[in-house]
Amino acid sequence: MNTRFSKPMQNTSQSFLSIALSRSTVSSALKVALVVGTLLALINHYDKLATFNFQRSDIFKILLTYFVPYGVSTWSAVKATQRKG
Numbered sequence: 001m002n003t004r005f006s007k008p009m010q011n012t013s014q015s016f017l018s019i020a021l022s023r024s025t026v027s028s029a030l031k032v033a034l035v036v037g038t039l040l041a042l043i044n045h046y047d048k049l050a051t052f053n054f055q056r057s058d059i060f061k062i063l064l065t066y067f068v069p070y071g072v073s074t075w076s077a078v079k080a081t082q083r084k085g
Helices: 016-020 023-051 056-084
Strands: none
Touching (some): 016 023, 016 056, 023 056
């Protein structure tokens, strides 16, 4: 019996990497990263974006702003797929 506090059974037939690199996971994560990353970039770096006054460190930070939602989305999709299986 699966209660609220017990760990759900995980599908071990597919590895984390194979699910993370699947077309559907990558496609979904890219969409999330594009939307959420853009919103976060605007919130956190609007002054630099509006004036086009960038330094190398600013560009690196903006790129990281897109990688974080991509990683979170990928992690969530893999874990959900493993639980479902």
